[in-house]
Amino acid sequence: MFIAATLGILAAMSMALVRALMGPTVYDRVLAVNTFGTKTVLLIAALGFLTERPEFLDLALVYALINFIGTIAVLKFFEFGDLGLTRRLNREAE
16 A cells, blocks of 8 residues: 555656646746655655654654755745845945
């Protein structure tokens, strides 16, 4: 059963990868990369269960946090053009 789930996750990851490469806008691509990261977390957890290694769940949680923070940073960069450092420097100069 978990092997079928793993194959389903791999299929969903391949579809997300196609959307990331062919997305019409940058936001579609960022969302597809975020979805790919989420599916990677699921894949790591499923493989940890299949191989009976519970430490894989810890790795999956760390990867999920990195994926979330990275997505927020990329979206902020695309919206504002920087990550906020130049605006703080400009305010201090005034």
